[in-house]
Amino acid sequence: GAVVSQHPSRVICKSGTSVKIECRSLDFQATTMFWYRQFPKQSLMLMATSNEGSKATYEQGVEKDKFLINHASLTLSTLTVTSAHPEDSSFYICSARDLYLNTEAFFGQGTRLTVV
Amino acid sequence: GENVEQHPSTLSVQEGDSAVIKCTYSDSASNYFPWYKQELGKGPQLIIDIRSNVGEKKDQRIAVTLNKTAKHFSLHITETQPEDSAVYFCAASTDGNQFYFGTGTSLTVIP
Numbered sequence: 001g002a003v004v005s006q007h008p009s010r011v012i013c014k015s016g017t018s019v020k021i022e023c024r025s026l027d028f029q030a031t032t033m034f035w036y037r038q039f040p041k042q043s044l045m046l047m048a049t050s051n052e053g054s055k056a057t058y059e060q061g062v063e064k065d066k067f068l069i070n071h072a073s074l075t076l077s078t079l080t081v082t083s084a085h086p087e088d089s090s091f092y093i094c095s096a097r098d099l100y101l102n103t104e105a106f107f108g109q110g111t112r113l114t115v116v
Numbered sequence: 117g118e119n120v121e122q123h124p125s126t127l128s129v130q131e132g133d134s135a136v137i138k139c140t141y142s143d144s145a146s147n148y149f150p151w152y153k154q155e156l157g158k159g160p161q162l163i164i165d166i167r168s169n170v171g172e173k174k175d176q177r178i179a180v181t182l183n184k185t186a187k188h189f190s191l192h193i194t195e196t197q198p199e200d201s202a203v204y205f206c207a208a209s210t211d212g213n214q215f216y217f218g219t220g221t222s223l224t225v226i227p
Contacts, residue, residue: 032213041222046215046217095215104162107152107159107160107161110159
């Protein structure tokens, strides 16, 4: 099946710094990418949806200036957590699909972010 | 927006028994219902899905049923094995756009 690669798998950063997480579709064109956040033993909460070449659509309550999403190509989307704080520590997961081929959504392996 | 509820939150079964997880959704526009298996520290993996024009779908030991009128869908795992132990999430989506996830079910298969 299709593969979505997410990098890094784990990252530790200091409070106040920014962290970038990459999500790549390896063998298909990701016209649409989704970013989720998951706290321990909880469900995935959709943060934003991005279509290639367009600005991301953020879910209610998600700060767009804090969680910067770039989807400049059909194979890469990035999520940058700016001015990170300990409460931003979480498991971030991307998923991607090809809207035109109406594929299922394929998930990356997730990124464990710890802000110290 | 869509609200997906999932029950039970935890489920323990003996190896070889069946496991059933149920979800309900609120948005009648939802027409795609995938089920995901998530192992610790990993992203979700799609195990089976169903679209609103179908009432049931089966893939070996896994089956999903959908009742559009009642807005609920269920995952059935038969002949469970220890490697089926994981957290399972249901989700609802309209045309594969925003996915709204259930709260998850932690399944433990006891050898």
